[in-house]
Amino acid sequence: MRFLSLLRTLFGSSIKQRPDPEFARLPEQEEPLSRFLFSTKSHFSIEKKLVKPGAFLPEPTTLETSVFRTTGLLSSEIWAIGERHVAKPSGRTLRARAELLAKSVYSVALNIHPDNNPERHATIVGWPTEKNEQLMLAAQLAAESALNLRT
Amino acid sequence: MPIPTLGLGPYASDRAISPEAQRLRNVHWKARDAERSQSVSIEEPYLRTAAAIVEAAQEANRPNWDAHNGLPVTQGTLTQAFALLDLLPSVLSEPEVAVHPDGEIAFEWMFGPRRFLSASINASGRISFAALMGHSRLHGTEYLLDALPEPLTYALRQLHKAAA
Numbered sequence: 001m002r003f004l005s006l007l008r009t010l011f012g013s014s015i016k017q018r019p020d021p022e023f024a025r026l027p028e029q030e031e032p033l034s035r036f037l038f039s040t041k042s043h044f045s046i047e048k049k050l051v052k053p054g055a056f057l058p059e060p061t062t063l064e065t066s067v068f069r070t071t072g073l074l075s076s077e078i079w080a081i082g083e084r085h086v087a088k089p090s091g092r093t094l095r096a097r098a099e100l101l102a103k104s105v106y107s108v109a110l111n112i113h114p115d116n117n118p119e120r121h122a123t124i125v126g127w128p129t130e131k132n133e134q135l136m137l138a139a140q141l142a143a144e145s146a147l148n149l150r151t
Numbered sequence: 152m153p154i155p156t157l158g159l160g161p162y163a164s165d166r167a168i169s170p171e172a173q174r175l176r177n178v179h180w181k182a183r184d185a186e187r188s189q190s191v192s193i194e195e196p197y198l199r200t201a202a203a204i205v206e207a208a209q210e211a212n213r214p215n216w217d218a219h220n221g222l223p224v225t226q227g228t229l230t231q232a233f234a235l236l237d238l239l240p241s242v243l244s245e246p247e248v249a250v251h252p253d254g255e256i257a258f259e260w261m262f263g264p265r266r267f268l269s270a271s272i273n274a275s276g277r278i279s280f281a282a283l284m285g286h287s288r289l290h291g292t293e294y295l296l297d298a299l300p301e302p303l304t305y306a307l308r309q310l311h312k313a314a315a
Contacts, residue, residue, distance in 0.1 A: 139282075
């Protein structure tokens, strides 16, 4: 314990803050979620101002869809999260975000796993393995979401 | 309008490789070229969609192309997408083309937030589709044969009828 205390004293300012445990809880029905979008062809239609189903389809290996919980954040702060945690690590250009409420996820019998790593991160889980069933659910999420273009 | 073909040549939709197939392919494409020159207005949407397939595939030609661990489009999937394009009736409105995280190429008709069809094809010719038609939903799996699968025809008819 003394050793840990010494470490904190010496390096306290550079040790990362722990994620807020509030975001380790399941999102409430009305809680907003953001999915960051990178492809103008595959994730959304600028012309029709619509989010495409592909924006919500799960990652093929994990069958999870990464989202961030954005309650209480300004729009600029949401973009900053997308830049820091998704765009920068992948080297891709953040183009837009799809915004939806947690209840839209629950209403199609999918679940949200609040891993809170990094803070506010969660994944949409419970996807079926059949592609056509995934597509149907992703289409419903897309239909319930709002497109927010990055200007 | 020249179409980049990613090394497929102009015969992207043809999957046969024998000399006989090559001969038939040449006959088919000569006939198609002749037909095109007489019906430019019909073929322009075809060419635009073909170009959109290539553009989408080029955007998704490497792992993690979507920043969400998406798989890249394979040559086999690209070939099947062109084969599916050949089966689309020219009377349909032009689809948008997308790539899904699993590397499948999707044709999408979007008439509104709750009125659209997405049909994606993989390298084996499996078509996965889902349609929202107001409060009705339709989804399933078909395989690419010599005609557009009936459920897709049905969904497209319904969506076009509602949009008219």
